[in-house]
Amino acid sequence: MKKIIALALSLCLALGLAACGSSKQLQIGIPADATNGARALLLLQDLGIITLNDGVGLAATERDVKDNPYNVKIVAMEAANLPSSLPDLDFAVINGNYASGAGIGDTVLVTEDAESVAAQTYGNVLCVKEGRENEPAVQALLAALMSEDTQNWIADSYNGVVMPMGAQDLPYPEIAEPVTLKVGASPSPHAEILEHVAPILAEHNVTLDIVEFDDYVMPNTGVEDGSLDANYFQHQPYLDDFNAENGTHIVSVGVVHYEPMGLYPGKTTSLDVFNK
Numbered sequence: 001m002k003k004i005i006a007l008a009l010s011l012c013l014a015l016g017l018a019a020c021g022s023s024k025q026l027q028i029g030i031p032a033d034a035t036n037g038a039r040a041l042l043l044l045q046d047l048g049i050i051t052l053n054d055g056v057g058l059a060a061t062e063r064d065v066k067d068n069p070y071n072v073k074i075v076a077m078e079a080a081n082l083p084s085s086l087p088d089l090d091f092a093v094i095n096g097n098y099a100s101g102a103g104i105g106d107t108v109l110v111t112e113d114a115e116s117v118a119a120q121t122y123g124n125v126l127c128v129k130e131g132r133e134n135e136p137a138v139q140a141l142l143a144a145l146m147s148e149d150t151q152n153w154i155a156d157s158y159n160g161v162v163m164p165m166g167a168q169d170l171p172y173p174e175i176a177e178p179v180t181l182k183v184g185a186s187p188s189p190h191a192e193i194l195e196h197v198a199p200i201l202a203e204h205n206v207t208l209d210i211v212e213f214d215d216y217v218m219p220n221t222g223v224e225d226g227s228l229d230a231n232y233f234q235h236q237p238y239l240d241d242f243n244a245e246n247g248t249h250i251v252s253v254g255v256v257h258y259e260p261m262g263l264y265p266g267k268t269t270s271l272d273v274f275n276k
Helices: 002-018 034-046 079-088 096-101 117-121 136-145 148-157 187-202 218-225 236-246
Strands: 027-031 065-067 073-077 091-094 123-129 179-185 206-212 230-235 250-258 262-265
Touching: 027 034, 027 079, 034 091, 034 117, 034 236, 034 262, 073 079, 079 091, 079 096, 079 262, 091 096, 096 187, 096 262, 123 136, 123 218, 123 236, 136 179, 136 187, 136 206, 136 230, 136 250, 148 187, 179 187, 179 218, 187 206, 187 230, 187 250, 218 230, 218 236, 218 250, 230 236, 230 250, 236 250
Parallel strands: 027 073, 027 091, 179 206, 179 230
Antiparallel strands: 091 262, 123 230, 123 250
16 A cells, blocks of 8 residues: 555656646636637747647647646637736736736736747738728838838837837938828737827828727727828738728738747746646
């Protein structure tokens, strides 16, 4: 009997998180939407926390988890709710804009590599309704967003959770009469970046009217129905899906920045738990 008990204890220690209930099961929150959920899973794979089926790439889902050596529990939820859910999770993979808006950007443990396919694919775009791309005020806004001043400001302001795409020296069109450009944006970082360029645009006869939104639907419907002149809040794959699903005709004018997905601490504050 003593030998059996000793063997059982040895098995408990060997299996660690996965056996005997001796250790808690780590919970990692990820975005529930397909696009950002796949990015989160790829980041977890890069960290060696899980292994995905070969070749799934940016189409990865939770069903593609092939190996889960630490027996983590993946908790999918609305992306915007992940920061406030950190006290109930061990870790969460969070979009840069939500981390910035929640004021937790400086707590990030690790982010997508700047050269990763995900980081380069999901650049955030300035958008207008098809046919308005070359309007002078729109081109002036793009020139201001892509200027060295603004791109450097983005790099300096967000602790790596928002990254510039790189400065472009674009011309400012001549605008003789004052014009107001109404632009929809999420509060952070998009509206903050627009606030930064507003004084620059004012020097070129463009007044920027920034309208903040907390959802991803109304800024696009506003551009489609003309109540907004432009918007700045989404990446290209989301825009492509939105157009396909809703029959809208919204196009990108330029790619301004990207927001790496990052792993943020909740109840557990260090990645050392994965080195045991």
